Amino acid sequence: MTDNSITHRKRLVVLGGGESGVGAAILGKEKGMDVFLSDYGNIPQRYAAQLEEENIPFEQGGHSEHLILNADEVVKSPGIPPTAPIMVKIAEKGIPVISEIEFAGRYTDAKMVCITGSNGKTTTTLLTYHILREAGINVGLAGNVGRSLALQVAREHHDVYVIELSSFQLENMYDFKANIAVMLNITPDHLDRYDYKMQNYINAKFRIIRNQTPEDAFIFWQDDPVIEAQLRQITIEAAKYPFSEHMEEEAAAYVDTLDNLIINTPRTSLEMPRKDLSLHGLHNLYNSMAAGLSACLLNIRKEDIRRALEDFEGVEHRLEFVADIDGVRYINDSKATNVNSCWYALESMPPGGNVILILGGKDKGNDYSEIEPLVRDKVKAIVAMGLHNEKIVEFFGGKVPVIRDTHSLQDAVDACAALATAGDTVLLSPCCASFDLFQSYEDRGRRFKNAVKALKK
Known part of the structure; x- marks a missing residue:
């Protein structure tokens, strides 16, 4: 074994300063590696504090190529696509890229x-x-x-x-x-x-x-x-x-x-x-x-x-019971960010046409025909909630008795409350991402729950 092999510490570069990235950086440090973490955006404060406490060098707000392209191995956040410019350069240099789980x-x-x-x-x-x-x-x-x-x-x-x-x-x-x-x-x-x-x-x-x-x-x-x-x-x-x-x-x-x-x-x-x-x-x-x-x-x-x-008590934002107000059940399924998720939610609803369905958000190229039979069978009204509801209104026009076009969560909940009668279920199962009006599907779900609970007052 040469002196060089004794003194060389494996250089591990971690891309992404979220939960997985910070965990990978700490494990790398525990294993005696030369660790550097880089995030193209801003690292949440609690993770930055964790890195500082661990004395792990990091940067945010951009990538310094000279500190990244000398890596022996890169651990990449799942959210970074392989087409990102820094990933293309890492690939060109032949540096192995793995996930935190790997x-x-x-x-x-x-x-x-x-x-x-x-x-x-x-x-x-x-x-x-x-x-x-x-x-x-x-x-x-x-x-x-x-x-x-x-x-x-x-x-x-x-x-x-x-x-x-x-x-x-x-x-x-x-x-x-x-x-x-x-x-x-x-x-x-x-x-x-x-x-x-x-x-x-x-x-x-x-x-x-x-x-x-x-x-x-x-x-x-x-x-x-x-x-x-x-x-x-x-x-x-x-x-x-x-x-x-x-x-x-x-x-x-x-x-x-x-x-x-x-x-x-x-x-x-x-x-x-x-x-x-x-x-x-x-x-x-x-x-x-x-x-x-x-x-x-x-x-x-x-x-x-x-x-x-x-x-087992279930998962927040996934068919989560919120409240029963005057005989109307309110269900938070904000995690339904695609059409297939909404299909599962509607499938679990009882037959009889007593569902008021809240749809809408950032459309990911949705094909609503997948849920059309369930909507015809179980839904008495659709409340569209989003910046751009045209596609929902056009697709479901004539297929449900009532469609309401709203552009805020409060207006959507108010519309549902006005339409609902005892025995109905108001179901937030939007089929869409949340980023038109909300920070995340969690934000959408929590705000929905708060608006519903305010109806009780």
């Missing part, structure tokens, strides 16, 4: 339960975490929800991690392995990131099974046509555990003719009445099946799984 996975032998899908992954991730935590497992929550996996690996020890993974996070994962991989569904989303080619998006999602062996498990929705088509084209090493609404050949989870949820794995099997599940609606049945299968494969006692599936 980086953290090198330094832990914990079991990894990884969950992806176009819709439902946050609920399934939190439900799985809830089951394991309530069963007394030393479990960490990471990825799109929870805290940075890298930070937890650096400063804590968990036996199992439950990780929500977006397609963006999966892009730069190479050697990482999920012991249990969950694929809930695949519908068009983020296609602007994938050259508007659906197959590119599918390929990114399917990176979740990368490196799996026959000792690992792949849990997936058996009736998703996109997943089904992809499985016909590839070879899966892992043991397969499909779930379905009804009993089908090979299904490891389903609902039987007596309306009982059945879950069968080599380690654990359980049966419970579907009506006892805390989460209602078909999409939540699938989420519960995926979480239950994961827990069974980890050998959690069936009594613990059953109890946790019965008492």
Whole structure:
């Protein structure tokens, strides 16, 4: 070994100063690396303070190429596209680029339960975490929800991690392995990131099974046509555990003719009445099946799984009950930022045409025909809420009895209150991103809840 190899410290450059980036920087420091963090925008104050406290050099408001292009390896925030100018230069220099999850996975032998899908992954991730935590497992929550996996690996020890993974996070994962991989569904989303080619998006999602062996498990929705088509084209090493609404050949989870949820794995099997599940609606049945299968494969006692599936309280901004005012139920589904999410919300509503649906926001090229049958069957009025409602008003004109065109949240809630009568449900499930009127879907959801609660006064 030469003197040079003894003195050279690996230079790790982290791009992005959010939760994942700061966690990766701290893990790099813990492992003795020469760490530098750079953010093209502004780093939130709490993360900047954390970097200062850790004595990790960083910059914000731009990228200094001479401090970045000398990296041995780059950890990239999921939100930075590969087409960003700095990423193009990093690629030209041949510097390896990985994700925070990939980086953290090198330094832990914990079991990894990884969950992806176009819709439902946050609920399934939190439900799985809830089951394991309530069963007394030393479990960490990471990825799109929870805290940075890298930070937890650096400063804590968990036996199992439950990780929500977006397609963006999966892009730069190479050697990482999920012991249990969950694929809930695949519908068009983020296609602007994938050259508007659906197959590119599918390929990114399917990176979740990368490196799996026959000792690992792949849990997936058996009736998703996109997943089904992809499985016909590839070879899966892992043991397969499909779930379905009804009993089908090979299904490891389903609902039987007596309306009982059945879950069968080599380690654990359980049966419970579907009506006892805390989460209602078909999409939540699938989420519960995926979480239950994961827990069974980890050998959690069936009594613990059953109890946790019965008492889970759900996710903020996802079919969240807000209030009952004069017999009208108000539901916050602000997390429904695409048409397919709204479809799941409407599917969970009772029939009878008693839904007042709030739609609108920043349109991502939406095709509303997917929800048209459910709207005709269940919706008595649509309240459009956004800067540009023309597309919604035009598409649904003549298909619902009433359409109201509003341009603020307060006007939308007032319109709903005026239209609603006892027995109705007001559902905020916008189909759209929030950035026309709000900072985020969380901001939209919280302001909706505040406006609804103000109706009580």
